[in-house]
Every structure is written in structure tokens, then in C-alpha cells.
Amino acid sequence: MPRTPQPRTAVLASADLSFRTRVREALTGLRWEVQEAQGGAEALAYLEARPCEAMIVDTWLPDLEIQEFLAECEKRHPQTDLIAVDDPGPERGPERTQARSPRRNEVLLALRRGQDADHEPQGDGASWNGMPEMTPVHDRTVVREEIFVRGTAVVEATRPGAEPGPGTVRLPELIGEAPAMLEVSRRIRLVAPRAATVLVQGPTGSGKELVARAIHRLSPRANRRLVALNCAAIPDTLLEAELFGHTRGAFTGAVQGRIGRIEAADGGTLFLDEIGEMPLALQAKLLRFLETGEVQRIGDNDPIRVDVRIVAATHRSLAEMVKAGSFRADLYYRLAVFLIRTPGLGERPEDLPLLVERLLARMAEQAPVRRLSAEAMERLRQHAWPGNVRELQHVLERAAILAAESPEIGAAEIEFGETF
Structure with a gap:
């Protein structure tokens, strides 16, 4: 009995959803398994998690500069065949030291199919002169406050642990070229594709919510909801119900049941602003959720399992609050898996x-x-x-x-x- 051919594996990195869809469909028809990534950091995370035969990279990525990204991939994953959309091919350019897939022609064929409907002239006739459409989040497009042009030389990715330089890429949500702001962008790019909990610390008005939105936009959860809750804006007596939800009649005034913010963010990201204002009793319940992934509505006996990534923010020093006894040490360590500090103006x-x-x-x-x-x-x-x-x-x-x-x-x- 003939053996069923094993599927090939590829990562497709592009911010353009329609382009990804066309290339993925073409590769799937050729028995390839395709993992899609919206940005370079997410693509690198997929490579770290599972080796693949080939990676297809668009001419523009929202978080990393293409040439630096390709160089980093070649260094970390020499066994993966890197194929850029504008790659001149072996017959029209110097050979890379990178390994080439024996089925590279199949990838190039799928790539051409994906490009057929994508390379209409724009403006001056250069197809790289426009920014690709970003993946919609429900009924709105992801916010982009800065226009990035494909092929621009003003950005350059930094390697993990490197000091940010004058060419470090700045994310569109963040305005500023100061080293401290470039470091914020670098940290966002590193942590966004992972599931780690993030704690953002910085003075009031320094853009902590913008950081949370950038993390969500660059994460694999970008096509799901980002739910925000300001812990300082809700009375302590109502904060638990706002977070966990409640059943009808669970307390005076609960005329109907409702889900909480955690449950509403299932599959997406929950941004807890001013986490330092959360009362101690509720901190214990939040810690239990972080450890178990389960929420229990007030008045309900059955827990509900949800998949939520937490990004918390505060203008206060949680470490000092832990010393003063006003914030739980175990919750602090659970939240501060990855720290980002937003500098004041x-x-x-x-x-x-x-x-x-x-x-x-x-x-x-x-x-x-x-x-x-x-x-x-x-x-x-x-x-x-x-x-x-x-x-x-x-x-x-x-x-x-x-x-x-x-x-x-x-x-x-x-x-x-x-x-x-």
C-alpha cells in the first residue's frame, strides 16, 4: 500500500491578510502545512517552537526591518529555506548560505499565485509604495498612527539584549525616537508573540495603554478582543462583579446576570489599568484565575475555563507596595513575568x-x-x-x-x- 506523502511545513510572514490567504490556499493545495504570522516577531516565535522547511517573508513587516529579520533567521535557523517576496532567485543573484528546500519550486509557485492579484500599480507604479491592510479586529481596523512605507530605510531591528540604537524600529503606536522609547518598542516586539503576562510601569499620561494595544496588535490574539478595565475607576464593591461577572440575584441590584471582563476577553487580551488600586481581597481571586485559567461568576458554583492574556499597568511601584503590605507578593511575581517601563516626557x-x-x-x-x-x-x-x-x-x-x-x-x- 503506497504511503501517504508527509506534509511540508512553512511559515508565512505578512501583515497583508488577503496575501496570506492566497498563498496559504495555494500551498495547502500542494500538501503544505502553513503557519501564518502577522509580523516578524511572531514568525520567529513559530520557528523557535517548531522547525519548518520554508519561510515566506513579505516585502514589509509592521514590527521588524526585512533585511535584519532575514539575517536573524539565517543565523538562528540555517535549516529553514528563506524565501522573500522580492527574492531575485538563484539565477539572478548571489547564492545564500541558507539551506534550500528541495521543494522550493512549489513555494515559488504558490508565491506567484499569491502575488498575481496583489501587485497592482499604486501611485508612482511601485507596488511597494503602499502599506498593506492590517488584520481587522471585529468591526474596526487596528489603529496605526504612523504611516510606514515599504522599503523605507529608517528602521532597523535590534537583537535581544542589544542596546537600542538610532535606527531601532519604532512601533506606530508610540511617538518618539528617544532611546528609552525605542527600548519600549523593542520589548513590545519581543514579548508580543508570546503568552507571558506583562506589567507596564510608568507615570500617569506616559502611554501605558498604547503599549498594551501594541502588544495585542502584534500578538497571535490580534483578531480577538482587547478588553480594558481601569481598576481605579470602579468602586471596590463592584470591581469583583465587573471582573468575574455575576448571576441574576447574586446581590442587591443584580436584576440580570452578566459576564465579566475576563470572560469577555476569552481568546484575546485583558488590560488591567491601575492594577495597584485593586483591593487585597480581590487580588487573591485574580491570582487564582492566573494560576488556574478559571473564573467563577458571583453567585455561580461552576467555574468557567477561559483563555486570556493579561497585560497590567500601574503608575505606582508595586515592589514598594509589596513591602508595605498593600499588594500581594505572589500576585506581583505572577504579573511581572515581563516588565516594560514607559518613560515620562x-x-x-x-x-x-x-x-x-x-x-x-x-x-x-x-x-x-x-x-x-x-x-x-x-x-x-x-x-x-x-x-x-x-x-x-x-x-x-x-x-x-x-x-x-x-x-x-x-x-x-x-x-x-x-x-x-
């Missing part, structure tokens, strides 16, 4: 002009376009920014109102309000 003054430009551009969507005078910018530079980027946004909004019909914001319109 005062720690990265070189990013101020870029932030001002971006915030004014946003404001121009609803009001006349404004520009900042040199004197006004100097006044902004001299401020300490205790309220960080959020304070800068409010200062610029106030200045735009004070400027009335003038197209320019002057130093006289820059008001900081009271400090404390």
Missing part, C-alpha cells in the same frame, strides 16, 4: 517637537491648522511636564483656543496652569 525632551507636530496634526482634523512659533516651542521646552504627554495635549488644546483665529500659536498662549 521629562525623561525624553528630544521627543517634544515630534509630539507637538503629531498632536497639532490631530487637532487640525477638527479645527483650522495651527503652527507653533519658535518662542512658544522654547517655552514648552522649559517646562518639566509632570503630567507627561497628556498634559502636553491639554496645553496645546488650551493654546489653540486662546489663539482664536490666528494661524500661529505664540508664547503668550502657552499656559501650564497650577503645578503640584
